[in-house]
Amino acid sequence: MPPQTRRSSFPKVVIERDTESEESSSEDEAVEEEEEQEEANVVVPEETIEAEASELKKKGKTPITITLKKVCKVCKKTGHEAGFRGATYIDCPMKPCFLCKMPGHTTMTCPHRVATEYGIVPAPRKNTTTSLEFVFQRQLQPRLPPIKPAYVIPDQVHCAVIRYHSRRVACLEFHPTNNNILLSGDKKGQLGIWDFGKVHEKTIYGNIHNCILNNMKFNPTNGGSIYAASSDGTISCTDLETGISLSLMNLNPNGWEGPSRWRMLYGLDVNSDKSVVLVADNFGYLYMADMRSNNIISKPTLIHKKGTKVVGLNCNPLQPDLLLSCGNDHFARIWDMRRLEAGSSLYNLEHKRVVSSAYFSPQSGSKILTTSLDNRIRVWDSIFGNLDYPSREIVHSHDFNRYLTAFRAEWDPKDSSESLVVIGRYISENYDGAALHPIDFINISTGQLVAEVMDPNITTISPVNKLHPREDILASGSSRSLFIWRPKKLSNIAQPREEKRILLCGEASKKHTKKHDHNSDDDSDNDIFRGKDKGPKQKKLPLKSSSYSSRKSR
DNA sequence: AAAGAATGAGACC
DNA sequence: TGGTCTCCCTTCTT
Numbered sequence: 339m340p341p342q343t344r345r346s347s348f349p350k351v352v353i354e355r356d357t358e359s360e361e362s363s364s365e366d367e368a369v370e371e372e373e374e375q376e377e378a379n380v381v382v383p384e385e386t387i388e389a390e391a392s393e394l395k396k397k398g399k400t401p402i403t404i405t406l407k408k409v410c411k412v413c414k415k416t417g418h419e420a421g422f423r424g425a426t427y428i429d430c431p432m433k434p435c436f437l438c439k440m441p442g443h444t445t446m447t448c449p450h451r452v453a454t455e456y457g458i459v460p461a462p463r464k465n466t467t468t469s470l471e472f473v474f475q476r477q478l479q480p481r482l483p484p485i486k487p488a489y490v491i492p493d494q495v496h497c498a499v500i501r502y503h504s505r506r507v508a509c510l511e512f513h514p515t516n517n518n519i520l521l522s523g524d525k526k527g528q529l530g531i532w533d534f535g536k537v538h539e540k541t542i543y544g545n546i547h548n549c550i551l552n553n554m555k556f557n558p559t560n561g562g563s564i565y566a567a568s569s570d571g572t573i574s575c576t577d578l579e580t581g582i583s584l585s586l587m588n589l590n591p592n593g594w595e596g597p598s599r600w601r602m603l604y605g606l607d608v609n610s611d612k613s614v615v616l617v618a619d620n621f622g623y624l625y626m627a628d629m630r631s632n633n634i635i636s637k638p639t640l641i642h643k644k645g646t647k648v649v650g651l652n653c654n655p656l657q658p659d660l661l662l663s664c665g666n667d668h669f670a671r672i673w674d675m676r677r678l679e680a681g682s683s684l685y686n687l688e689h690k691r692v693v694s695s696a697y698f699s700p701q702s703g704s705k706i707l708t709t710s711l712d713n714r715i716r717v718w719d720s721i722f723g724n725l726d727y728p729s730r731e732i733v734h735s736h737d738f739n740r741y742l743t744a745f746r747a748e749w750d751p752k753d754s755s756e757s758l759v760v761i762g763r764y765i766s767e768n769y770d771g772a773a774l775h776p777i778d779f780i781n782i783s784t785g786q787l788v789a790e791v792m793d794p795n796i797t798t799i800s801p802v803n804k805l806h807p808r809e810d811i812l813a814s815g816s817s818r819s820l821f822i823w824r825p826k827k828l829s830n831i832a833q834p835r836e837e838k839r840i841l842l843c844g845e846a847s848k849k850h851t852k853k854h855d856h857n858s859d860d861d862s863d864n865d866i867f868r869g870k871d872k873g874p875k876q877k878k879l880p881l882k883s884s885s886y887s888s889r890k891s892r
Numbered sequence: 893a894a895a896g897a898a899t900g901a902g903a904c905c
Numbered sequence: 906t907g908g909t910c911t912c913c914c915t916t917c918t919t
Contacts, residue, residue, distance in 0.1 A: 436914075445914090738914095738915085740913090741916065742916090764914075765914060766914060798916070799915070817915085817917085818917090
């Protein structure tokens with residue numbers, strides 16, 4: 339994508355400013371520039387030192403001569419500098435490229451920075467056609483549309499809840515039937531239920547889990563309840579109306595027995611055909627619970643390297659016997675549910691680092707999409723083809739350091755061609771002086787970056803993203819906040835002004851959550867990104883994106 | 893405003 | 906296998 343397009347105009351967002359921060363933006367800029375220069379000056383001019391030295395001599399003191407050279411903040415070596423300069427990050431040339439992990443160039447000059455395309459490896463097709471493949475092709479073929487429709491990208495913030503959760507968002511899920519309900523789980527184990535159609539209707543259930551809610555999935559037979567897996571070692575089944583929760587499994591019945599004994603649940607999926615909830619823990623084991631009796635069925639099965647975290651489970655949408663798992667042993671593995679035992683996986687898909695997510699394609703179930711910490715999204719075009727190598731590897735920045743929820747490339751469930759994918763970006767880009775982390779839409783058939791979506795008011799990284807199963811809506815979780823994005827054109831024409839709302843919740847969110855009656859005829863647009871509780875973040879927001887404070891150099 | 897903390901993978905021994 | 910160090914393009918609180 340050419341750099342000009344990055345400077346596209348941002349949607350106009352009204353932000354209420356406090357009187358003390360009412361200074362002119364030009365002044366802000368001046369101050370900022372000065373600060374930036376200071377930051378960039380790691381070198382103390384030698385004249386200064388000399389002047390000080392001569393002064394000391396006059397006073398009769400022995401001068402200490404210190405020669406300061408340019409020191410890199412990253413590798414501590416001299417001769418070059420690295421780190422943030424304003425909103426632009428300068429890579430340390432001594433290290434391999436931060437983006438594609440290859441030596442010889444920096445992120446700035448990385449060829450993948452412009453075209454997110456990497457080593458297109460065509461999947462060698464199997465010559466023999468199995469009977470399973472034949473049936474599958476027959477079922478699938480009529481459903482493929484002859485002409486692929488253009489992608490509709492939700493690229494404008496429609497509404498948001500700022501600081502809704504008390505810790506970072508870990509997972510998101512749309513309601514299977516109610517189009518306006520978004521569920522969110524956070525690091526503290528809280529479950530959020532937000533009706534973004536009414537915006538102010540939001541609930542937080544805080545007593546279901548007591549640490550990170552890693553994954554959740556609706557009960558396919560009952561849209562009113564949701565299963566969740568948590569690092570507290572339990573599976574919960576929660577009734578959304580009442581908030582009453584039932585614990586299906588507790589892997590730590592004796593409580594805390596040290597970190598090496600504490601079991602945490604990460605991956606979760608529901609197999610409706612078999613009426614089973616599947617979960618996986620941080621020691622490599624898979625567990626199953628019957629959805630009708632809520633009883634644990636079968637013994638735990640070792641499905642990944644012993645002692646490693648299994649972060650993702652996914653059941654094939656068409657083949658109830660196929661299961662996909664991924665984890666910290668650098669593998670995604672395909673299993674036959676009828677033959678689940680340690681080492682009996684059908685295929686092992688190798689990765690260079692941790693696999694944060696692995697999903698079958700949502701409609702045909704014949705493609706596989708994985709996200710790995712080696713900054714690559716991998717695609718297998720057909721589970722019936724050769725699975726030895728991925729069909730494509732797409733370089734994309736999602737290798738995070740710490741403190742963030744793992745990035746997961748998510749399918750667009752509406753895309754019948756099964757090629758549109760959304761994923762948040764870790765690395766920042768300088769957009770009119772602001773360091774922003776876009777949310778990327780990628781065509782996984784070509785590796786092309788279809789769209790990069792961002793808002794000048796969202797300065798935090800958005801690792802959690804989910805596309806709506808029926809509407810052109812993107813939900814994203816960024817730190818403790820949730821955002822609903824809609825296509826720009828649609829939101830300009832079809833939506834009445836008062837519907838655009840951004841709420842600030844803060845710590846006091848629990849007080850006025852459910853059935854918070856808000857008069858929608860009031861100061862409409864003023865609510866956007868403002869926050870009545872005057873959160874510190876909102877205070878700092880300047881009006882113009884050009885004067886937007888760049889990220890601090892560290 | 894600067895410092896601290898929370899916290900996870902990987903390398904190395 | 907387990908302890909320890911390093912990474913140091915986060916985010917929030919004090």
